[in-house]
Amino acid sequence: MPKISSKGQNMPASPIRKLVPYAEAAKKRGIKVIHLNIGQPDIKTPRAALDAVKNMDIEVLAYSRTEGSEAYRDKIADYYAKHGIHISASEIIVTTGGSEALSFTMGTILDNGDEIIIPEPFYANYNGFAQANGVNVVPIASSIASNFALPPISEFEKSITPRTKAILICNPGNPTGYLYTHHEIAQLAKLVKKHDLFLVADEVYREFAYDDKQHHSILREPGLEQHAIVVDSVSKRYSMCGARIGCVVSKNPSVIESVLKFAQARLSPPTLAQIASEAALGTPQSYFDEVKQEYVSRRDVLVSELEKIAGIKIARPSGAFYCVAELPIADADHFAQWLLEEFEIEGETVMVAPAGGFYATPELGKNQIRIAYVLKNEVLKRAVHILKEGLKQYAESGN
Structure with missing residues (x-):
């Protein structure tokens, strides 16, 4: 069998998208997945x-x-x-x-x-x-x-x-x-x-x-x-x-x-x-002012809700629409997959992006996740509640 290049073999998988098969499987089981993993804004494109x-x-x-x-x-x-x-x-x-x-x-x-x-x-x-x-x-x-x-x-x-x-x-x-x-x-x-x-x-x-x-x-x-x-x-x-x-x-x-x-x-x-x-490019400044106001509100809600979780560390963002949180766990990759495969609350779970894939140094960021706050405030509150309960059950299950 012909072999692909070493360059192809060593091409890293996206930490943002590699959990997609588990999310799709969860959806097929009837679970609603709240996506905190990808920076796809829900803001309307300028008309x-x-x-x-x-x-x-x-x-x-x-x-x-x-x-x-x-x-x-x-x-x-x-x-x-x-x-x-x-x-x-x-x-x-x-x-x-x-x-x-x-x-x-x-x-x-x-x-x-x-x-x-x-x-x-x-x-x-x-x-x-x-x-x-x-x-x-x-x-x-x-x-x-x-x-x-x-x-x-x-x-x-x-x-x-x-x-x-x-x-x-x-x-x-x-x-x-x-x-x-x-x-x-x-x-x-x-x-x-x-x-x-x-x-x-x-x-x-x-x-x-x-x-x-x-x-x-x-x-x-x-x-x-x-x-x-x-x-x-x-x-x-x-x-x-x-x-x-x-x-x-x-x-x-x-x-x-x-x-x-x-x-x-x-x-x-x-x-x-x-x-x-x-x-x-003709979009008026008012569009950006409104969008910025919305993202600041979402950031503040997200950070406030995350701070209620015991043992968590948060980097407060001053731009973009991402937040890195350090969780009281050893392996965010395992936890993120577990959330999709084994956990739900009233038919819902969350999908996060393990932060290890955002580092080039091995072992750094293993207990961190990236959250994209591109969802409305009420959805973010629900998502953090699910994350909080997930951390609790994950610890109780011996992980």
């Missing part, structure tokens, strides 16, 4: 985005330009200008989601065997993108005790080797919800300039910054023009996860030229989704 597709008069659904339509990229540049970031359409490559943007970025700046430093826990698919590109992830552990703030810059300095080519951050963070301060961004900027590295920032949750805190984009850092690469997406900002439209943004012309060549290999981003995404 203008949907109407733009519905009302289009295209007769031939043709390829778009490889780098994305000029009209769309011009409007993306206008969007950034409103955030004090001055770029041109030529410094933007539209991609099929933020995932493709990350993959193209890694392919552009890293060779086989090179290293990229990432504070952990981090978005689990970073491991997959690195594996697919033959890149080694060098993790720097952050702590739930500090809300997953940026680890000391000395830890980054110690980890830099001749094979280090970049540092990658997610800001605000998935899975932590941590929002980096300007001081932390400035520290990273100074470090990458000192060692001539790239600084890659996944800023797809830029709009979701809470408690009167501000998001600080690396594109606004002076002197970082040749080092900074931003990955962005419409998925969370406009609740358009299914559109699969993202982009790579950089003032470094060599980066853009290389990303364009990777993009040419896949021909073009989806035309219909670009039409929707271009229309979404």
Whole structure:
């Protein structure tokens, strides 16, 4: 029998989706599963985005330009200008989601065997993108005790080797919800300039910054023009996860030229989704104000309810819509599966994302879970009640 590649064998499974078969089996048994495991917002997509597709008069659904339509990229540049970031359409490559943007970025700046430093826990698919590109992830552990703030810059300095080519951050963070301060961004900027590295920032949750805190984009850092690469997406900002439209943004012309060549290999981003995404850029600020208010309310309800559970530790998020909780158990993977296979209350259970898969260092995060607070408050309260009772029965059963 022919064998698949070692790269394929070593490709990590998604910690967010690997429990799906158990959830589907529970549903077939008649159990209602409350999904706390995946960041699929229930916020309505802006009507203008949907109407733009519905009302289009295209007769031939043709390829778009490889780098994305000029009209769309011009409007993306206008969007950034409103955030004090001055770029041109030529410094933007539209991609099929933020995932493709990350993959193209890694392919552009890293060779086989090179290293990229990432504070952990981090978005689990970073491991997959690195594996697919033959890149080694060098993790720097952050702590739930500090809300997953940026680890000391000395830890980054110690980890830099001749094979280090970049540092990658997610800001605000998935899975932590941590929002980096300007001081932390400035520290990273100074470090990458000192060692001539790239600084890659996944800023797809830029709009979701809470408690009167501000998001600080690396594109606004002076002197970082040749080092900074931003990955962005419409998925969370406009609740358009299914559109699969993202982009790579950089003032470094060599980066853009290389990303364009990777993009040419896949021909073009989806035309219909670009039409929707271009229309979404006209969404008024009131939409984001309302969405932020809703997420702050959900966060506060979630944290308040979780704090009622004995033995639990919570990192209070300041952005995005994720929360990491440390549970009084040894193995969150086993617990999450047990919730789906052996536990229910009045025909309901919950699905969580074990946080171990968001770490690159073995054994870290084994007793942690990520919760996505993308459900209404009453559902979140019910879900935490089920989680609380589940922890109690799990302990009583000898686990």
